[in-house]
Amino acid sequence: MSQLRELLILRHGKSDWKQELDDFERPLAERGKKATLKVLRWLEDQKLLPDLILSSTAKRATQTVRRINPDNQINTLYLDELYLAELDTLLQTLAQSPQAQRILLVGHNPGLEKLVSFLAHDQSEETATVETKRFPTAALAVFIMPNDWTQLSAGAGKLVNLIRPRELSVTAQ
Template sequence: MSDTSRRIIVLRHAKADWPQVADHERPLADRGRHEAPEAGQWLTDSGINPEYVLCSSAVRTRETWKLASHELPKRTRRTVFEDRIYDATAGEIIEVLKETPEEVADLLLVGHNPGVQNLVEVLAGDESLGDELAQLRQGGFPTAGIAVLTFDDPWSAVEPGVARLVSYWVPPRD
């Protein structure tokens, strides 16, 4: 057991457009360009300024992170654009999380559904806040939604049930 509390902040990419391009190359829609900064502002308002970001290499996730990050008070120390997060299962994302440097306390993951929702559900242990977990399970993980999980073990020990879901936010829809 580590004496360092860690956070995994999971951000689903903002609303994407559907132009005639490969899925990996889909950009944000107009709504997504408004949602992403709202997500960044929520992070700032919540006192979250991640030091390490794992972002899918897809265009829509990269654009989401760029727009969200402009709302943060400090620049993130390191952003890694990771091909393995694109179209990944919860188990595949967990394997990527296990490679996080141990000195990192706050990690933000920018990814896609259904992988990010499944990841949150799999990591969230029995001590997670019931309302947030129920809301996520019932309403899904909408675009630009954010889930915040905490745990006290080393990154190499990330596994199902190890974390606690402490916050869940969905951007307002007009």
Template sequence: MKRLILMRHAKSDWKMDQPDFDRPLNKRGQASATALGKWLKDNDLHPDEVLCSPSARTKETLQRLDIPDAPTHFPKPLYLAERADLRHALQAATGDTVLIIAHNPGIAYFASDIVEEAPNHDRFEDYPTGATLVVDFDLNSWIDFDKGTVKDFVVPRELT
């Protein structure tokens, strides 16, 4: 059994004088990321590996989740990754419960690609900031994953 926790970064700041890569979270995003970390803990969702885009907003989201002791990697292709980049990153994972933190629109397309049945949630298709999908796969390895079973889907507004 393998589990993927697929999270879009929390709400970022849109200051005009910063490159996109360097944008931090805004106050709402900071609160959302903290709430998502609590939600992960409350639901016994403990990743044993993290793959995170190297952008400032994804790194800050990860920091505020407060995940202890999981090996963490920041592959450059996860910055503004398309669905193929996300698939490739996951195929290289070695953990049984992997958290990926990345960006739209790639993460929304990837989420739709990997679920047998989409969750009954009006925000799944647009995958807003902080959206988090939990999917289980009946696998021994990430190499040949296809469609999994949705266990949960949440957006930060439901938590704050």
């Protein structure tokens, strides 16, 4: 029997919408900073800190990672191809990712939302939750995954948790 792995999918925190900034350069807003701290506290409480982080290179994604990994203790790969990546690119990135027991993928919608729905395919209640409530900023999906990620198919993951910062009672400063 092969060992199961975990995939944590995190959408970047809420960003600032200053018009003079290019989309790629948008930083986290104060709300986004607080939300990502809530997610960090939840990950710590659940003992779900990742072994590896794969992140978009967009400013709001890298700032999200720095809030999740403030001491830079977790191996992190910043990948240009994750900026606004579509489902196929996300699947290819996961297929080529280094072996790690628990990977945190930090990126953007609509790609992450599509990935969550794809991996949770046929898990009616969880999938419906994703589709009806969407995947807001700083949302986190936790999947149990097969060991081999080279050929992920629809329904390959088991969605075990879907966290939205506004639902967390943890206070972040």
